[in-house]
Amino acid sequence: MRDNQFRSFISDERIIKELIDPHTKLVLVLGASDTGKTSLIEGMADFLSATSEVGIVDLDIGQSHIGPPTTVAWGKVGKGFSGWKNITPEDFYFTGAVSPVGNLVSMLTGSILVTSRALSACEKVIVDTTGLIQEPAGRVLKQHKIDLLRPDVVISLERERELSAILDPFTWHKSPILHRLPVPQKVVIKTPSERSLFRSSMFTHYFQNDRLVKVSLKKIGFRFTGDFYGFTLETAKFMNELQDNSTGLIGRIVSLRDERNTDRALGIIQEFDEKEKKFLIRTPLGREFEISTVVIGSLKVEV
Ligand SMILES: Nc1ncnc2c1ncn2[C@@H]1O[C@H](COP(=O)(O)OP(=O)(O)OP(=O)(O)O)[C@@H](O)[C@H]1O
Ligand SMILES: [Mg+2]
Structure with a gap:
């Protein structure tokens, strides 16, 4: 065949x-x-x-x-x-x-x-x-x-x-x-719609065995993807990107990188505590990995 x-x-x-x-x-x-x-x-x-x-x-x-x-x-x-x-x-x-x-x-x-x-x-x-x-x-x-x-x-x-x-x-x-x-x-x-259904099913499958992790920006690095926006936390703040529902960080897809700068798992930002500078992230990442960087993507994902 x-x-x-x-x-x-x-x-x-x-x-x-x-x-x-x-x-x-x-x-x-x-x-x-x-x-x-x-x-x-x-x-x-x-x-x-x-x-x-x-x-x-x-x-x-x-x-x-x-x-x-x-x-x-x-x-x-x-x-x-x-x-x-x-x-x-x-x-x-x-x-x-x-x-x-x-x-x-x-x-x-x-x-x-x-x-x-x-x-x-x-x-x-x-x-x-x-x-x-x-x-x-x-x-x-x-x-x-x-x-x-x-x-x-x-x-x-x-x-x-x-x-x-x-x-x-x-x-x-x-x-x-x-x-x-x-x-x-x-x-x-x-x-x-077939394309978007296929994408959703891939995300659902990926996040099916997830957990919540809390990461502090005081202890890990973070950066944004994208060729032309969201360069630093300060820029994001200035652009009102932190908590705003449509452009904010909540729901954004991220990657969790280990200490060797290697992507280990994706995550979705559930909460961002601006005062404490802490993210709550949903991810299937195993407990054996230490997160060193959160790479913040531009896409928002609902699963
Ligand atoms: N030789 C074939 N016989 C029958 N169906 C086919 C054949 N080749 C492709 N198809 C069907 O055509 C559709 C498009 O093919 P495919 O997904 O391989 O294209 P693609 O260029 O990879 O698309 P995309 O732009 O989404 O990556 C699929 O539904 C596939 O099952
Ligand atoms: Mg293809």
């Missing part, structure tokens, strides 16, 4: 041979929303994992399959792709949002960190991406992703050469090898 799925995207035996080649270590899949990127990756992972150790990097922070939304993450496929639930996240990096717009720096930082960890543990790594291809953020993000990750092969799924502004400049390079493929007829378009 998955072999048919794979071949509905790639039927050219030369491309298949190139993907099997041991020199092909990193494959980046690009395309607009609903072009079949994730389905292609499922089929490709299933096919390649018969002969190689395959890792998948999930850079789609909106429709995440590995790790909760707002994170980029990677996991091992094992022998044959048997569903996303069977891929355990090995590492993740928090971007604070479900769209790369306004979060390009954290997206790129997470992309390179997570992909290099996956490459050091697997023979082949396949990278899934968001469908953001629009000007200017989509172009800037995707082109710099290619520059940073240095994939061996880029596969794009396109309906009307809509990735030209992103990919044309790479046409005359020897590496990465570009394969610009058509979107198969069977690919179905998801509605905005």
Whole structure:
């Protein structure tokens, strides 16, 4: 079944041979929303994992399959792709949002960190991406992703050469090898409500075994994600961001980092005591971890 799925995207035996080649270590899949990127990756992972150790990097922070939304993450496929639930996240990096717009720096930082960890543990790594291809953020993000990750092969799924502004400049390079493929007829378009339901279910699943932790800003660091807002507690105060319901900190998604500056778990801010400078945070983080930093995202989450 998955072999048919794979071949509905790639039927050219030369491309298949190139993907099997041991020199092909990193494959980046690009395309607009609903072009079949994730389905292609499922089929490709299933096919390649018969002969190689395959890792998948999930850079789609909106429709995440590995790790909760707002994170980029990677996991091992094992022998044959048997569903996303069977891929355990090995590492993740928090971007604070479900769209790369306004979060390009954290997206790129997470992309390179997570992909290099996956490459050091697997023979082949396949990278899934968001469908953001629009000007200017989509172009800037995707082109710099290619520059940073240095994939061996880029596969794009396109309906009307809509990735030209992103990919044309790479046409005359020897590496990465570009394969610009058509979107198969069977690919179905998801509605905005299907997308948001999927995201909610991923968050609900993630926070199902949570607890409350109290953290004092006198003992831990904190910082904000985002390319252009909320730089310090003072700025946030000035912008009336602390307690205000729509823009305030309550309900914001955060990441809890350990003393090595590694993301350990996500959380949701339940309360902020401005006087005491203490956060009450809901999180599934185990008691064995010491929190050293709270990274505050821009998204508010209700679960
Ligand atoms: N070969 C196929 N046969 C049948 N259905 C397919 C096939 N490929 C994709 N689909 C369906 O099309 C829809 C969109 O595919 P998919 O989620 O893989 O696209 P995507 O580009 O990853 O989307 P997103 O922008 O949300 O990341 C899904 O519901 C998927 O099940
Ligand atoms: Mg997808």
